[in-house]
Amino acid sequence: MAEKRRKYDPEFREGAVRIVTETGKPIAQVARDLEIDAGTLGSWVARARQTAGEGSGRESEYEELQRLRRKNAELTKENTQLAMERDVLKRCMVLWVK
Structure with a gap:
């Protein structure tokens, strides 16, 4: 005998x-609590993450790459300034010792 498929309204899907x-609870636990199939809930979560941009990965990698490049430029600039200050202090010390 074939099973009848249950239909869930969009509000229920979004809530799940x-x-x-x-909450960070596992999909299987939430599915048990809501008395739905874990595979069904898993596909809903995957679809929601994909539409939100979390599932693509490429955009988040690109954003991380841009953040790291900005940080690298900032640190390089800071390192250059520190090297200049160090050189000035070395020259001052030589003059002071003489």
Whole structure:
């Protein structure tokens, strides 16, 4: 005998996905609590992450690369300034010793 497929309204789906993402509980546990299949909830969560941009990975990698490049430029500039200060202090010390 074939099983009848259950239909879930969009509000229920969004609520279930929100429970998983906000509480950090495992999908299987939330699915048991809501009495739905874990695979179904897993696909809802994956779809929500993909539409939110979390699942793509490429954008987050690009953003991280841009952040690291900015940080590298900042540290390089800071290192250059420190090297200049060090050189000035060396010259002052030589003059002071003489």
